[in-house]
Amino acid sequence: MIEALVIRSALNHALENGFSHLHLKSDAQDLIRALNTQEQLKEIYSLLFDIHALAFMFSSISFSYIPRSENAIADSIAKSVNCRLISPLSRWI
Structure with missing residues (x-):
């Protein structure tokens, strides 16, 4: 579910910044x-529905699988961001 949320956010961000062609890779x-x-x-x-609706707004878009072992830098960044997002939330739980 988290990965789907991230993809939806990335598509929104790309559209807001004027991208019309996108190749998204994920593990x-x-x-x-x-x-x-x-x-x-x-x-x-509902997340898949949102992602598909956003995908139609691009001139071209593709989604590719990439093993985590071949994407160590992005995985490291994602883990870092995840820690920063979860840490402040844990005070409210």
């Missing part, structure tokens, strides 16, 4: 498969 293999095959995952149905 979330099931999510990428669902996006490429229009497969419906009931746990994240």
